[in-house]
Amino acid sequence: MVELLAPAGDFESLRAAVLNGANAVYIGGKEFSARASAGNFDRKEMIEAVKFCHAYNVKVYVTMNTLLRNDEIESALEYASFLYSQGVDALIIQDTGFLKALREHLPDFELHGSTQMTAHNLDSVNTLYEMGLKRVVLSRELSLDEIDNIVKNTKAEIEVFIHGALCISFSGQCLFSSMIGGRSGNRGRCAQPCRMQYSIDNKSERLHYLSPKDLSTLEFIEKLVGTGVHSLKIEGRMKRPEYVSTVVSAYRRALDNNRREDDLERVTQAFNRGGFTTAFLFGRQGRDMMSYERPKNWGTYLGRVVSSRGKFASILLKKPLRVGDGVEIFNKNTGAPVGSIKVNGKDVEEAKAGETAVIYLEGANKGDVLYKSLDIKLVREAEESFKGKNIRKVPIYGRFTAHKGQRIKFEIYHLSEASSQSVSDEPERALKAPLSVERALDALSKTGDTPFYFENIDVDMDDDIAIPVSKLNGLRRDAINSLLDELQGRREYKKIHFKLNAAAKKVKPEIAVQTGRIEIAEAASLAGCDIVFFGGDRLRINSGSFEEVLNTVGRRTAVYPWYSEIIMEEYKKLEKEAEGIKGMGVDRALCGNMGFYSALKSMGFDVYLDKGFNVFNSQACETFKNCGALLSPELNINQLKNTVLKTNNKTMVYSYGRVKLMVSRHCPIGSSRGHGREGCPDLCENKIHYLKDRTGEDFPVVTDWYCRSHIYNSKILCSLEHIKDIMDVNADYMLLSFLDETPEEAELVVKAYREAIDAAWEGDFNLTHSGERLLESLKGKITKGHLYRGVL
Incomplete structure (x- = not known):
């Protein structure tokens, strides 16, 4: 049976989810949760949550799906050990370094890969499964056919989102909030x-061009079930319990073939942003996927309003x-x-549809459009399901x-085959009125606010004994509490001893350049870079082939192919291309995609890890075999230094370029012009556009050529004037990334960094003439990124 997985941001939402038919819930603790603003559960509440859910045969998955710094891994492991010992069924994680540590220290704990891991092709799913994840939550950008193909070709359990808010970016690959405000979605x-x-x-019209409607698959749930996915996930740990109740109950009825005619209307009233979307399940939706006018609940x-008088509206x-x-x-x-x-x-x-109602509504004018933002009847029905007298x-x-x-004995049996018992001293002989069966049943049957009711109690007792009601009550309470403890499924707490070993070193960093334009590769090579990574996102503004770059630039500079973090319909084509490149004698590549990493390794490539791997700690540097890992641009100088210090692997630091803020399968350019669907007539005009x-x-x-959109920072990250601090990080490579620069600008950037590194290695940290020219040309356009602030 397919699992219905519901969100719970607090205990009331948990009750709403369980009592309305969820098979499993996902919740966050006060520690290491990717919904830091949700209510979340402290350790005591976490224990009670597991007991409550397991009483209903509902599983509990705890989210620890944030990226972790070196100094957080040990405490994260301790918290994970606590969760394991308290019977939590699985952890949902993002950080690959944390995954490595969990498999070493808590090998029996079931792990699920968060959608933040950006698993969107078959090889990425299979790679994660081989690394020890039992389940993978797919990216929300996949079509029904793509989901079907993955399910049919993997041993991993597959979980997909079916309802709730959508990220316009591939989850796990968004740095927009982080770079412009310091608040990281990855944290x-x-x-x-x-x-x-x-x-x-620069058009005058300002709309919510990046704000999608919420996902709803209520009308198509049978199609998703038909793919064979293991779990159907509702988004919403920030939502109120009434929302959880309404949405979970609607999907429960749909899965049980017991729909109400008004279920779609009910979930629409609960929360929507101008209706719903099926995202990419049935192809690109273009503008129909978006909520341009208003980003919040409609x-x-x-x-x-047909008329208004004072503060009253008709x-x-x-x-x-x-x-x-x-x-x-x-x-x-x-x-x-x-x-x-x-x-x-x-x-x-109550006023009926078709009637003219007069209400107090300050600011209303004739012609105003009104929406019902809250339906009190729906709210009360929802509350009744988890607060009322007749809850399940x-x-x-x-x-x-x-x-x-x-000795007196009271045994209790649960449908899951769990059982418990309580015992007391032997009964006394009755001197007056003996205990009757009816009186015993009356005392033993009371379950109060526990999750249980007694379907039946067999009574086997002598007819001339006396037992105080208080003793019967105590027996019942002890037996029920013991049953809850049994159902909780406690396990042995494992004390974690975790330590990262220091690997002090001092290196002179090489300059690595990222580009998809042959003219930039040539200019960077002539200016003295050590490595050119060529290719990347297959942007429409790119120029030249890898073979052309290898035949020209490769004569004086190492040239390796570069594969981006998102690889979907072009996967087979790129595999064939990579095989051809390997045949040219090239044996290294830069890759940001976990699935394609596996493909490259199987071909015999040594792989550098790009930004898509979200390398946030020293453990993540060592999770995948690599010849250099790009450290997350969300780390500050001290965190970068600490990460490099505690790994033996080679590392790269992002030192120049427009940091990519997000990549989306939705195209805001085509969508804004009324298209953005399949077969779009190239409305983006193969040039750079701008969101202001x-x-x-x-x-x-x-x-790119697959109609994905890539959004970059308005400012250019440039660390040149802090060359001493960057050199002190002791990374093996400084990465310079080029997007819209001219060849002359790229040449100046590489030359300035080349001179700065050479001088700094000799102890001279002053700006060279090229460095001064570069900083002057970038005046007003520079950001230091997170070098001196980091993220929360």
Whole structure:
């Protein structure tokens, strides 16, 4: 049976999920969770959560899906050991270094790969499975056919999202919030710049071009189940319990072939951003996928204001309106709860569709469009499911034995085959009124606010004994508590001893250049770089083939192919290309994609790890066999230095370039012009476009030949004036990445870094003439990134 997996940001949401039919829940602790703003569970609450869920035969997965610094790994392992000992069913993780440490120290703990791991092709899934992940959560960009192909060709359990908020970027590959505000999505603190307004190419219209609608597959759930996926995941650890209740119950009914006619309307009312989208399940949706006008909850269309008088508005209703509902004026983003309603001059509790209702609504004018932002009836129904008197409970079975000369025993049996018992001193002979079977059952059957009810209790007792009710109550409480403990599934706590070994070294870094343009490769080579990584994202602005670059630049500079973090429909083509390059005698490559890394290794390549691997700690440097790993641009100078110090592997530091902020399978350029679907007539015009934010910053947008969009920082990261600090990191390579520079600009950058490194190696940290020229040319365009701030 397919698993329905629900979110829970706090205990009330957990109850809502479980009591409305979830088979499993995913929750975060107060430590290392990628939803730092959710309520989350402290250690005591975590234990209670496991007991509650396991009583209902519901699994508990805990999210530890953040990137970890070196100084956090030991405490993360200790927390993981605590979770393991308390019966948590699995961890959901992102950090590959943490994965390596968990497999070494807690080999029996079930691990799931977060969607933050960006698994979007078959080889990436199989690689993660071979590394010890039982389950992989796929990227939300995949089509139904792509999901089907992965499921049919892997041993890993596959989990997919079916409902809730979407990231416009491939999860795990977004640095937008991090680079512009210091709040990292990889650390659970995304500030959601995708929900802000932008203009495109300096046009006056400003809309929410990066804000997608929420995903809903309620109408197509059978198609997803038909692929054979193991788990269906609802997003929403930041959502209220009423939302969780409404959405989980709707999908539960759909999976059980017991739908309500109004289920889609109910989940729409619970939360939507202008309707729903199926994302990429059935192909690119273009503008239909997006919520340009408004990035937050819309509610459902209520009607229009036909007249207003003072602070009161008359509304021609398209759906019922009740006292307690919430309404909003759509084009003004203002609203209010409905405190009273008049229809034909009379006070009513509910106005029907088609009627004209008068309500207090300050600021409303004739013609305003109104939405119902909250439906009080739906909220109360949802609350009743997890707070009411008739909430769903789990049947248990009891056996009570009481005979003279023997200890009293109360045994309880759970459907999962778990059992418990409590015992007490032998009963006394009754001097007056003996204990009756009815009285015993009355005392033993009370389960209060526990998850259980007694389906049946067998009573085997003498008819002339006396047992106080207080003793019966104690037996019942002890037996139920013991059953909860048994169901919790505690395991031995393993004390973790973790240490990273220092590997002090001093190296003169080489200069490595990233580019997809042959003219830049030639200029960089002539200026003195040591390595050219060529290819990358197959951007439409790129020029030249790898063979051409090898035949020209390769005569004086090492040239290796570069494969980006996202590889989808072009996978087989790139495999064939890589085999051809290997045949040219090239034996190294730079790669950001976990699946393609495996393909390259199988061909005999030594691989440098690119940004897509999110190398955040020394363990991650050593998780994959590599000849150099690019350290995360989210690390500050001290963290970079510590990471390099505690690994024997070679490392790279991002030293110059426009940091890529996100990559999306959605094209905002084509979408903004009414297309963005399959077969788009190249509306991006093969040039660089720009998104301008509210502060006037221009973020370059470049599309590739597969219609994915790549958005880069408005500022250029340049560490040249801090060459002493960068040299002290002792990384083996400084990486210079080029996007929109001219050959002359690229030559100046490489020359300035070449001279600076050579001088610094001799103890001279002053700017050279080339360095001064470079900094002057970049005046007002430079960012230091996270070199001196890091991320939260």
